[in-house]
Amino acid sequence: MNQPINEREMIAYIAGKTKADPQAITLILKHEQTFINSAKANAKGDVDIDSDDLVDYVLSRRDVKLDELTVERILDAEMDYLMDKGLAGYVD
Template sequence: MSEQKTNHEEAPAVNEQELVAYIASKTNEDPIGIRQVLKHERAFIDNVKEDAKGEINVDIDELVDYIMARKDVKLSEPSVEAILESEMDFYMEKGEAGYIED
């Protein structure tokens, strides 16, 4: 099981349009669906407590389950996972996030 790791206090100012375009180019998903996934991901992450370093650790399986349970999400689980993985790739390429393994 892997977790996403980001520094919540120093969250980067991201151009959402650039992020959505990047994810769409990697997943071929519709920007509307991508934005829904990102909106629910943000709500989930906002409820995760920071560790002593100001970082948050997100269990990707719990995040996917949370997003899939939202009534407005019409995407398949593999599509949601692909969107989240592409988003992580985007942040990793910018040096803003990384993975930790359990």
């Protein structure tokens, strides 16, 4: 059974690792969710997200004022958090 993600805790974790502004983190995660929700699942029902495509998408949003490295750090820290909680993993 999947436990719900504590968004406040996750944002605090990401802010602690990246020193990014929590409001900027929230914005990046919102755009990330939009990108993931629009991704097409394959025949197995899995959604394969290319991290470079995701970063490019986030950076293309008009309201994102962060540089590419900061966006990558935020997304990496989010993945670290989700993996620590057992909620996500990488597929080879």
